[in-house]
Amino acid sequence: MTENSNKNAIVATVTSGKGGVGKTFFTVNLAASLAAKGRKVLVVDCDLGLANVDIMLGIHPRLTLRDILFGSAPAEDVILSTKAGFDLLPACSGVREMAQPLLEKIQTVKTLLQSLEGYDVMLLDTGAGIAETVLQFNLLAPRNIIVLNRELTSITDSYAMMKVMHQIFGRDTFSLVVNAVADEREGERIFHHVDGICRRFLGFGTDYLGLIFRDEAVPKSILRQEPLVLAGPGSKTAACFDRIADAVCRWGTPLPRVEPPPGPERCARGILH
Numbered sequence: 001m002t003e004n005s006n007k008n009a010i011v012a013t014v015t016s017g018k019g020g021v022g023k024t025f026f027t028v029n030l031a032a033s034l035a036a037k038g039r040k041v042l043v044v045d046c047d048l049g050l051a052n053v054d055i056m057l058g059i060h061p062r063l064t065l066r067d068i069l070f071g072s073a074p075a076e077d078v079i080l081s082t083k084a085g086f087d088l089l090p091a092c093s094g095v096r097e098m099a100q101p102l103l104e105k106i107q108t109v110k111t112l113l114q115s116l117e118g119y120d121v122m123l124l125d126t127g128a129g130i131a132e133t134v135l136q137f138n139l140l141a142p143r144n145i146i147v148l149n150r151e152l153t154s155i156t157d158s159y160a161m162m163k164v165m166h167q168i169f170g171r172d173t174f175s176l177v178v179n180a181v182a183d184e185r186e187g188e189r190i191f192h193h194v195d196g197i198c199r200r201f202l203g204f205g206t207d208y209l210g211l212i213f214r215d216e217a218v219p220k221s222i223l224r225q226e227p228l229v230l231a232g233p234g235s236k237t238a239a240c241f242d243r244i245a246d247a248v249c250r251w252g253t254p255l256p257r258v259e260p261p262p263g264p265e266r267c268a269r270g271i272l273h
């Protein structure tokens with residue numbers, strides 16, 4: 001998103017290879033941390049068909065992205081302010097047409113985000129994996145934050161996600177967040193492992209955005225539908241988000257160019273070749 005009215009906004013997806021690694025938890029808490037630092041933040045729930053951000057916040061949206069894409073709702077009627085200090089563009093759950101949206105609808109989301117003014121940061125929480133929809137959402141943002149954890153499948157699937165994004169779209173700017181670690185050493189070890197594989201087999205290095213500790217307060221905060229950084233602002237885990245929020249603020253501008261939509265050659269090749 002370059003030529004837009006919000007060209008100074010930091011725009012990033014929060015994505016992963018394997019599912020269930022903490023993307024939505026991370027997005028909500030990073031957004032709350034950034035908002036607490038005075039940044040105007042928009043979270044966009046791009047997990048179309050299985051939306052979760054509203055659930056983590058205990059919100060019941062009347063209108064969702066679906067009403068913009070398939071109806072005529074204006075964005076300002078759909079975007080909600082949350083108790084966590086950031087705005088949310090919610091998606092909906094259990095609607096098949098939203099789970100497999102046409103690529104043109106994703107371009108509509110791009111145009112919509114370009115038209116929104118006044119945000120310092122936009123975080124797009126995607127679904128997991130290398131399905132076409134997820135890849136296309138990742139292309140909307142110049143920065144892709146990959147969340148992973150210590151599980152072997154999470155590590156290999158993170159690599160697969162970066163490989164596909166690199167081989168098809170030429171992406172080589174990924175920021176890694178290692179979630180649910182026991183200590184700093186574990187976070188660094190997992191980062192260096194994945195980073196080393198990328199350097200060796202893909203020819204580029206990754207950025208270490210940071211780690212989040214494994215914390216039993218996380219599932220409790222999700223059950224209470226309250227961001228952990230608000231419930232326990234002095235906790236070790238909240239400090240992780242504080243550090244990552246500072247790093248995100250340092251990203252600043254200008255934004256790199258976004259790749260054009262896929263051409264016919266790519267469609268013919270399919271995404272896995």
Ligand SMILES: Nc1ncnc2c1ncn2[C@@H]1O[C@H](COP(=O)(O)OP(=O)(O)OP(=O)(O)O)[C@@H](O)[C@H]1O
Binds near residue numbers: 126128213216219
């Ligand atoms: N740092 C952590 N410590 C403890 N538990 C965690 C941590 N991060 C995430 N979890 C647990 O992992 C579960 C999944 O988190 P979340 O829903 O954010 O994952 P996700 O990657 O968004 O999943 P999906 O791929 O389905 O969208 C949460 O319910 C939470 O209990």
Ligand SMILES: [Mg+2]
Binds near residue numbers: 023
């Ligand atoms: Mg999620």
